[in-house]
Amino acid sequence: MCYRGAEMATKSAWGGRFAEELSETASKFLESWQFDQRLAEEDIAGSLAHAAMLQHIGVLSADEFAKIERGLKGIRDDIRGGTFQWDPKREDVHMNVEAELTAREGEVGGKLHTGRSRNDQVATDLRLFARSACGRVADALDALARALVTRAEGEVDTLLPAYTHVQRAQPNRLAHHLMAYVEMLRRDRGRLDDAARRMNESPLGSGAVCGTTFALDRAMTSEALGFARPTANSLDATADRDFVAETLAALSIAQVHLSRLAEELVLWSTQEFGFVEMADAHTTGSSMMPQKKNPDIAEVVRGKTGRVVGDLVNLLVTLKALPLGYNRDLQEDKLPLFDAVDTVAACAAVLADAVSAMRFNRERMRAALGAGFVTATEVADWLAARGVPFRQAHEVAGKIVAKALSEGCELAALSLETYQSIHPMFDASIFSALDFETAIERRDLLGAPARARVLTAIAEARGRLKMG
Ligand code: ARG
Numbered sequence: 001m002c003y004r005g006a007e008m009a010t011k012s013a014w015g016g017r018f019a020e021e022l023s024e025t026a027s028k029f030l031e032s033w034q035f036d037q038r039l040a041e042e043d044i045a046g047s048l049a050h051a052a053m054l055q056h057i058g059v060l061s062a063d064e065f066a067k068i069e070r071g072l073k074g075i076r077d078d079i080r081g082g083t084f085q086w087d088p089k090r091e092d093v094h095m096n097v098e099a100e101l102t103a104r105e106g107e108v109g110g111k112l113h114t115g116r117s118r119n120d121q122v123a124t125d126l127r128l129f130a131r132s133a134c135g136r137v138a139d140a141l142d143a144l145a146r147a148l149v150t151r152a153e154g155e156v157d158t159l160l161p162a163y164t165h166v167q168r169a170q171p172n173r174l175a176h177h178l179m180a181y182v183e184m185l186r187r188d189r190g191r192l193d194d195a196a197r198r199m200n201e202s203p204l205g206s207g208a209v210c211g212t213t214f215a216l217d218r219a220m221t222s223e224a225l226g227f228a229r230p231t232a233n234s235l236d237a238t239a240d241r242d243f244v245a246e247t248l249a250a251l252s253i254a255q256v257h258l259s260r261l262a263e264e265l266v267l268w269s270t271q272e273f274g275f276v277e278m279a280d281a282h283t284t285g286s287s288m289m290p291q292k293k294n295p296d297i298a299e300v301v302r303g304k305t306g307r308v309v310g311d312l313v314n315l316l317v318t319l320k321a322l323p324l325g326y327n328r329d330l331q332e333d334k335l336p337l338f339d340a341v342d343t344v345a346a347c348a349a350v351l352a353d354a355v356s357a358m359r360f361n362r363e364r365m366r367a368a369l370g371a372g373f374v375t376a377t378e379v380a381d382w383l384a385a386r387g388v389p390f391r392q393a394h395e396v397a398g399k400i401v402a403k404a405l406s407e408g409c410e411l412a413a414l415s416l417e418t419y420q421s422i423h424p425m426f427d428a429s430i431f432s433a434l435d436f437e438t439a440i441e442r443r444d445l446l447g448a449p450a451r452a453r454v455l456t457a458i459a460e461a462r463g464r465l466k467m468g
Contacts, residue, residue, distance in 0.1 A: 013089070013090070013091075013095070027088075027089065027091075028088075030091065030328075031088060031091050031092065032091065032092045032093075032331050032334070033086050033087075033088065033090065033091060033092050033093055033095075033096055034086075035334055035335055035338065036092050036093045036094075036122075036331075036334055037079075037086060037093050037096070038093075038129075038334070038338060039093050039122075039125040039126065039129055039334070040076070040079045040093055040097065041076070041079075042124075042125040042126075042128035042129050043093050043094055043097055043121070043125045044072050044073075044075065044076045044079075044097060045128065045225060046121060046124045046125055046128065046204065046221075046225065047068075047072055047097065047098075047112060047121075048069060048072055048073075048224075049204070049220075049221045049224035049225050050112070050115075050116055050204060050221055051065055051068045051069060051072070051112055052065065052069075052220075052224065053216060053217050053220045053221045053224070054111070054112075054114060054115070056217060056220060057214070057215060057216065057217055059111070059114050059115070059214065060108075060111060060114075064108045064111060067105040067106075067108050068101065068105065068108060068109065068111070068112055070105065071100075071101040071104045071105040071109060072097070072101060074104060075097055075100050075101060075104070084100075087099065087100075092118070092122075092331075093125075094118050094121055094122065094125075095118075098112060098113060114214060115205070115207070115212040115213075115214035115216050116204070116207070116212070117206075117207045117208035117209075117238075119206070119207070119208045119209065119238040119325070119326040120203045120204055120205065120206040120207055120208070120234075120237065120238055121204075122330075123203035123206070123237055123238050124202060124203045124204050124225070126241070126243075126244065126333065126334065126337070127199050127200075127201070127202075127203065127227075127243060128225060129337075130195075130196075130199055130243055130244060130247050130337060131196045131199060131200060133247070133337070133341040134192040134193070134195055134196035134247055134250070135192075135196060136341070136345060137192055137251065137254070137341055137344050137345050137348070138188075138189040138192040138193060140344070140345040140348040140349055140352075141185045141188050141189050141192075141254060141344075141348050142185070142189060142465055143348065143349065143352050144185060144258075144348045144349075144351055144352040144355065145181075145182045145185040145186065145189075145461070145465055146352075146465050146467055147351075147352040147353075147355045147356045148178050148179070148181050148182050148185075148355055149178075149179070149182055149458060149461045149462060149465060149467065150356070150467075151178055151355060151356070151360075152174075152175040152178040152179050152182070152454075152458055153175070153458055155173070155174035155175045155178065155360060155362075156173060156175045156451060156454055156455065156458075157173070157451075158173065158174035158175070158360060158362045158365060158366075159171055159172065159173060159174070159365065159366055159369055159436050159437065159440065160172055160173075160174055160177070160275065160365035160366070160368060160369060161365075161368050161369050161372050161374050162176075162177065162374075162449075167372075168368065168369075168371075168372025168373070168374050169374060170374050170375075170377055170439070171369055171374050171375065171436040171437075171439050171440050172440065172449050173440060173449045173451070173454055174360065174362075174365065175454045175458065176448075176449035176454050176457075179454065179457050179458065179461065181257070181260075181261050182461050184257040184260075185254075185257065186461075186464070188250065188253060188254035188257060191249075191250035191253060191254070192247070192250045192251075192254070194250075195243065195246040195247045195250050197228075198243065198246065199243030199246070199247075200226075200227050200228045201222070201227055201228060201229055201230060201231045201232075201237075202218065202221060202222035202225055202227035202229070202230045202231060203230075203231050203237035203238060204216075204218065204221040204222070204225070204230070205218035205221065205230060205234075206231060206234035206235075206237040206238050207234060207238075208238070208325075208326065209234060209235060209238055209239075209324075209325035209326060210234055210235070211234045218230035234325075235324045235325045236324075238325050238326045239322070239324045239325040239326050239327070239330070240319075241315065241319055241330060241333045242319075244315055244333050244336075244337050245312070245315050245316055245319065247337065247340075247341075248308075248311055248312040248315055248336060248337065248340050249312055251308055251311075251312070251340045251341065251344045252308050252309045252311075252312045252340070254344055254348075255304065255305050255308040255309070255340075255343070255344050255347065256305060256309070258301055258305070258344070258347050258348060258351060259301060259302045259305040261298075261301075261351060261355075262297075262298040262299070262301040262302040262347075262351065263298070263302055265278065265295055265298040265354065265358070266295050266298045266299060266302065269293075269295045269298075273364070273368075274361055274364040275360065275361055275364055275365050275368075276358050276359070276360060276361065277293075277358065277359040277361065278293070278295050278297070278298070278354060278357075278358050279354070279357035279358055279359070280293075281357065282295075282296075282297050282353065282354045282357060282358070283295055283296065283297075284296045297350050297351070297354050298351075298354065301347045301350065301351055304343050304347055307339070307340075307343060308339075308340045308343050308344060310336075311336035311337070311339050311340040311343075312336070312340070314332075314336045315333060315336045315337070318330070318332050318333065369436055370410055371410075373401050373404065373405075373410075373411055374436070374439075375411055375412075375433070375434045375435075375436065375439050376397050376398075376400070376401050376411065377397070377439075378433045378434055378439050378442075379393075379396070379397035379400055379411065379430065379433070379434070380393040380394045380396070380397035381393070381433075382426075382429075382430055382433045383396060383397070383423065383425060383426075386425055388423075388425065396422055396423045399422050400414065400418075400419065400422055403418060403422065411434055412431055412434045412435075416428055416430075416431075
């Protein structure tokens with residue numbers, strides 16, 4: 001059902017001061033209802049809390065409150081059901097809801113805005129939105145973390161090289177590699193939780209800039225909306241959007257992490273690496289080259305990173321050097337927030353699917369271990385553990401690598417005599433040190449890839465992520 005509001009008595013929606021209506025060009029340029037209607041739930045929740053408080057302090061009678069409550073809930077139902085008629089002339093979500101309330105319930109609708117400005121109203125709405133968005137995205141990141149932990153559990157005994165500079169470096173467990181991302185995601189969640197906690201103060205009652213003459217019960221509205229407390233300064237509360245910046249910063253860092261995971265999936269699914277095969281359901285072919293299987297999902301996740309970081313930069317530049325209090329520039333704060341929230345949540349979800357369904361090529365990973373002299377550090381450590389200064393031991397190990405290179409073989413394929421010709425201290429036990437599994441197991445430190453350490457890390461993550 002569509003209700004049309006009674007036209008305002010004066011020429012302009014802005015009341016008696018104005019002799020003319022806003023021009024069409026200006027109105028189109030200034031309106032924000034197309035995008036800020038996404039705040040409708042929060043806006044109505046804020047209005048319900050404000051109205052209940054107005055009744056509590058005696059500004060509204062019980063009957064007036066009941067009408068306002070009925071009107072707002074009806075509007076909320078219509079918005080939820082998609083039948084609400086947005087009026088482009090009513091600038092934003094706040095004016096659309098309020099004007100419709102008056103259209104439905106009569107004059108009493110005009111009392112809702114007592115002691116309130118759109119400045120504290122929109123600041124409240126946006127905090128409510130950002131607070132729950134932080135939780136939503138954090139949950140999507142947790143879901144990706146769970147997918148990674150599940151895959152890690154299945155790959156504890158899969159060995160591959162760890163890389164530095166994209167050069168084969170040291171032997172590693174695939175599980176340890178995957179769990180590195182779980183750690184990043186844990187901190188990403190932490191940053192979002194921190195941001196949500198810090199923003200959790202209610203601006204309602206800050207008015208347009210310096211509060212209001214009505215004796216509002218700010219603690220009451222704050223509590224009704226689940227805030228920890230009311231904000232402490234009316235200019236700050238209406239004019240700052242650091243909570244949006246903080247959310248976007250946390251989202252940008254998270255998205256950068258997702259891009260790194262995505263890049264490894266791209267790299268690992270090349271024929272050159274061949275460590276991973278993405279599921280058919282997550283890859284595309286080429287219209288020209290029939291052999292192609294492209295890791296598009298990972299590429300698009302990688303590609304969306306510029307967009308999310310752009311959202312952060314967008315907001316920071318909008319805020320830069322804005323004088324206090326509220327300025328209309330702040331209307332531009334919403335799109336980057338909405339965009340980044342949607343993008344990061346979508347990227348995390350699609351990566352969780354891709355990670356769950358992809359196939360690891362354990363043989364290829366194992367083969368890569370054998371061809372990269374990844375146990376050269378073991379040779380140096382073997383000598384250093386027997387008293388040779390590490391710098392010297394490193395030099396010796398380098399010579400052994402050079403020897404293996406010139407002979408075209410692995411370190412373990414050189415004879416003991418060859419080892420001893422380079423350093424007399426070597427004995428046959430050097431060969432057991434060269435075993436990949438042994439090399440990994442000797443890295444038995446907190447945070448290192450020894451089997452028991454990896455299992456502990458997985459168990460800890462399972463507990464934290466409530467994986468049962
Ligand atoms: N649409 C505006 C915004 O998003 C609402 C606040 C407008 N306040 C004002 N004084 N014009 O920021």
